[in-house]
Amino acid sequence: MKMLWFHLMPYLDLPEDFREKNPSVWVTIDSGLFDPVRAHAMYNDFMDELEYASQVGFDAICVNEHHSNGYGLMPSPNLIAATLARRTQDTAICVLGNSLALYNPPTRVAEEMAMLDCMSGGRLIAGFPVGTPMDTAYAYSQNPSMLRDRYREAADLVVKAWTTREPFAFNGRFNQQRYVNIWPRPIQQPHPPIWAPGGGSVETWDWCAQNDYCFCYLSYNGYKAAQTAMEGFWKVVDKLGKDRNPYRAGFLQFIGVAESRQQAIDLYTEPAEYFFGRSFHVDPRFAAPPGYTSEETQRAGLVGQIAMKRRNRGAEKMKEIIDNGYVVIGTPEDVVEQLREAATELNVGHLMLLLQYGNMNKELTNYNTRIFAEKVMPELRGLFSQWEDHWWPRPLPASQQQAPAPIGDGARKGGRNA
Template sequence: MKVMWFHLMPYQDLPVDFKDKHNSVWVDIDPKLYDPVAGHRLYNEYIDELVYADKVGFDGICVNEHHANAYGLMPSPNLIASALARETKDAAVCVMGNSVALYNPPTRVAEEMAMLDCMSGGRLIAGFPVGTPMDTCYAYGQNPANLRERYYEGIDFVMRAWREEKPFSYNGRYNQQRYVNAWPRPIQKPNPPVWIPGGGSVETWDLCAKNSFVYASLSYFGHQASKVSLAGFWNAMKERKKEPNPFQAAFLQFVGVGENRKEAMDLYRESAEYFYGRCLHTDPSYANPPGYTTEATVRARVGSQVMQAAEASRRRVRQDTSDIFDAGHVVIGSPDEVADKLRAVCKEMHVGHLMLLLHYGNMSAQLTRYNTDLFAKKVLPQIKDLFENEWEDKWWPTGMPAVTEVRAPMGAAAE
């Protein structure tokens, strides 16, 4: 199994009474709450944490994209990833990802990701989220009526930009370009591995199953919520008669490791409550612009009690945070307890890529280091072998190509 260290980069100074005095952590959050001096400290601290994860043996480090959001300070994950490409040597650099529907033209995404792949030496994982309604339709004003179509077209555009061997014209429904010519080109051929974050949309399961993309269940509500999404994905794979390779799936889990469960609860409660209480204080008005949820998903939800129950559980936690540990939103305990739990849920959900949030909320750099160290030393060795002997990971970055010949510099032949 590949184990990855994921950072959301939350703002840490939301006031104690944030939930009472402010409408939402997202879209209309008060700009006056942001202190750029704190921002300077946080960005550097957070980049250090990702770099450290590479040093202590995590297989990948992950960043993502949010807009007008206090729990995700990366409007451009590519900027952070470029720092990581320079400062790390081994870990996969997982950009999870670029919301392609927001970029006009999507050439920009093809170019920047190719830059990252070159800079990192073929270590890029290219993630393409459709993006939340808050990020896309509200913070970036995209029309929800065609957001998904734009997103599908954006992925197609970028894939072609990476694969075509000549400049080409693109005449799409939303993108018309006379000359598409992405310079630089990605190291990984024909393209970096493509991962798609999903939250239970029928269309995303099909997209991944059809195109052999990794389906990554990114939920803040742990394995209980991901179980539903991943079951839907494996079902879509089965319908298409595709091989159920666990490395075609990923899932995100909050974790807190301590010497024992009691210590872990004491250590991580504050950061978890900060995240689930303040960071997830969102206005439901921004949750469902028309068209964001498609007809197929609406129909599936009307008929699915499992999906309704998962949604009800999410709503409960937003109101009452006492449930965070018991419900498994944050997996917590001694190294052995955490290892047993993660092994069990990854096996049950058949997932070969485990993305971990070992930092959340207002967790200090010191506690983050403690959590990361304990995980790396005592949990990682217990779970790394899972699936590795039975399945091949075809969705992992290839790194630099083997050197067969050294190319002469341009112009050398004429001398």
């Protein structure tokens, strides 16, 4: 099984009374709460944490895209991924991802991801999310009624841009480009692995299964709530006559691991309650712009995670957070047992792990990360070993990988002005 370290980059200093005084952490969040000087420290800590996860052996480090959002400080995940490409060596870099319908033209995504693939030596996982309603319809004012069609067309265009050797014209429903000829081009051929994060829409299951893209169920509601969505995906896979290779899928889970269960509860209660009480305090009026959810998905009774959270109102205290499975918490043995159960039941080969959440500081984040890497990861590594992961990057051989030159007095002296 592959284990990926996922960072949301949440703003760490939302006030205690944030929930009482603010209607939403997203879209309409009070810009007066943002301190750029504090953000300087936060960004550097966050990137340290990602790099640390790479050092201790996680298979990939993940970044994602959000807008006008107090729990996601990455409007451009590609900026962060670019720094990670320089500061890490063997770890896959999972950009999960670029919300394709927000880019005009979408070939910008093809170009930037090709850059990242070249810079990282072929370590890129290319994530294509539709994007949440808050990010797309509200923060970026994209028409929700056209969003999915735009997204699909953009994905087709990006893949065609990566795989077509000659300049071509693209005359789509939403995009017209006379000359498509991206430069640079990705190292991985025919293109980097494509992962599609989703909240459980019927169309995303179909699209991923048909195109052999990795379906990632990104929910903050834990694995117990994920069973309906994942089973829906696997049924589509079955219907198409494809194998149930667990690496077709990924799943996100919050983790809090420590030497004892009580210690884990003591350590992770504050950041977990911060996340579910403050970071995830989203005004439900932004949950369901008309047209964002297809009629087929409406009929299937599937709901997005903001709506799901509304149904589960009150799960902002640690007991409910644990009972609902939002955070898997405990000793390494407890966590191994729960993750093994989750991965097996959901049949997912890619576990995306949130080991930093809420207002968790770097020291605690790195502790959580280290204990997981040392004591949990080895126990889970062999799961699904009978399957081949066709959705993993194929980097250059070590002999062709180039490391950044060291920065220091010697390097400075060796510069052109030396």
